[in-house]
Amino acid sequence: MGKILDGKAVANLLAQNLKEKVKKLKSEGIVPHFCVINIGDDPASKIYVRMKKRRAEKIGIVQDVYQLSADTSQEEALKLIDKLNSDPKINGVMVQLPAPDQIDADELLARINPDKDVDGLTPANTGRLWMDNHFVEPATAEGIIELLKHYHISLAGKNVVIIGRSNIVGKPLAALMLEQDATVTIAHSKTQNLEDLTKHADIVVSATGQAFLVTADMIKDGAIVVDVGINHVNGKLVGDVDFENVKEKASYITPVPGGVGPLTVQFLMEAVVKLTRRQNDRR
Ligand SMILES: NC(=O)C1=CN([C@@H]2O[C@H](COP(=O)(O)OP(=O)(O)OC[C@H]3O[C@@H](n4cnc5c(N)ncnc54)[C@H](OP(=O)(O)O)[C@@H]3O)[C@@H](O)[C@H]2O)C=CC1
Numbered sequence: 001m002g003k004i005l006d007g008k009a010v011a012n013l014l015a016q017n018l019k020e021k022v023k024k025l026k027s028e029g030i031v032p033h034f035c036v037i038n039i040g041d042d043p044a045s046k047i048y049v050r051m052k053k054r055r056a057e058k059i060g061i062v063q064d065v066y067q068l069s070a071d072t073s074q075e076e077a078l079k080l081i082d083k084l085n086s087d088p089k090i091n092g093v094m095v096q097l098p099a100p101d102q103i104d105a106d107e108l109l110a111r112i113n114p115d116k117d118v119d120g121l122t123p124a125n126t127g128r129l130w131m132d133n134h135f136v137e138p139a140t141a142e143g144i145i146e147l148l149k150h151y152h153i154s155l156a157g158k159n160v161v162i163i164g165r166s167n168i169v170g171k172p173l174a175a176l177m178l179e180q181d182a183t184v185t186i187a188h189s190k191t192q193n194l195e196d197l198t199k200h201a202d203i204v205v206s207a208t209g210q211a212f213l214v215t216a217d218m219i220k221d222g223a224i225v226v227d228v229g230i231n232h233v234n235g236k237l238v239g240d241v242d243f244e245n246v247k248e249k250a251s252y253i254t255p256v257p258g259g260v261g262p263l264t265v266q267f268l269m270e271a272v273v274k275l276t277r278r279q280n281d282r283r
């Protein structure tokens with residue numbers, strides 16, 4: 001039976017460490033301060049924004065939330081980003097996704113000053129990620145890398161299948177795993193015979209938002225399974241993986257909740273502190 005990769009515990013352990021870094025900054029008169037721009041009324045986004053706030057407070061980081069109405073124009077959102085970019089008191093900026101239909105989210109992301117890019121999703125930082133020259137990494141991908149490291153799971157030479165090719169999860173994770181010498185396959189909704197790929201994988205990561213996509217018959221005995229998905233089924237929070245059955249076959253598996261999610265939030269906080277430190281050391 002598979003061992004649980006306890007993302008929540010690892011995130012809380014890292015939070016203790018980060019708190020000390022924040023204390024050190026505070027002794028120099030610096031308080032890490034970032035802003036989340038949330039446009040519209042997506043209920044899940046509001047929950048995530050609250051979770052970030054909770055973790056930020058625990059660590060000693062100041063988080064402002066700019067809650068913009070669902071009918072906010074592109075110009076208004078761009079103006080707010082420009083204002084935060086040029087405010088020296090603000091160390092980090094992020095735009096919560098998804099944004100409403102009238103908003104071009106890619107243009108908003110591209111407007112964020114790469115030196116304040118908490119999510120690591122600006123074109124500049126995405127480029128640096130693929131050139132192995134990165135400073136902040138997208139939090140979910142970095143969280144997964146650090147989770148595997150915590151459990152002494154090496155990526156070198158491993159066959160990894162990542163299901164999902166989004167700019168926020170699948171693609172950055174592929175870059176980071178490739179950098180650690182894994183052989184990476186990225187699957188998506190047009191992939192044929194997905195199980196032929198996953199059956200040969202040492203590590204399967206699912207980031208699709210499709211509950212029960214990954215079943216036990218798709219997994220090699222002793223494989224490692226990382227579940228990024230967040231789905232609500234009959235009022236219950238589940239991932240993409242049929243956890244109860246897959247855990248009998250896997251050597252390690254992440255639960256949902258309590259797996260990748262808390263690490264995502266933790267690594268957003270890590271990014272805020274790193275950016276704050278660099279901005280102050282450069283002055
Ligand atoms: N735990 C955490 O910290 C985080 C969790 N999430 C969750 O992870 C999931 C993915 O998020 P995100 O990457 O933003 O989502 P997107 O919707 O942007 O991307 C989903 C990806 O999954 C692929 N996909 C969808 N259905 C299938 C299928 N049946 N078979 C194979 N591939 C499929 C899509 O393929 P195609 O490109 O062809 O459409 C796409 O590449 C969501 O549930 C989200 O809530 C996201 C971020 C952080």
Ligand SMILES: Nc1nc(=O)c2c([nH]1)NC[C@@H]1CN(c3ccc(C(=O)N[C@@H](CCC(=O)O)C(=O)O)cc3)C=[N+]21
Nearest residue numbers: 048051094095096097098119257258259261262264265
């Ligand atoms: N610009 C941007 N950056 C993001 O990082 C970003 C985003 N937009 N949009 C949405 C996704 C999703 N995401 C999650 C964060 C925390 C949990 C999390 O903490 N989950 C808990 C449970 C959550 C619950 O109870 O609902 C867990 O899995 O244990 C999940 C998902 C960040 N995202």
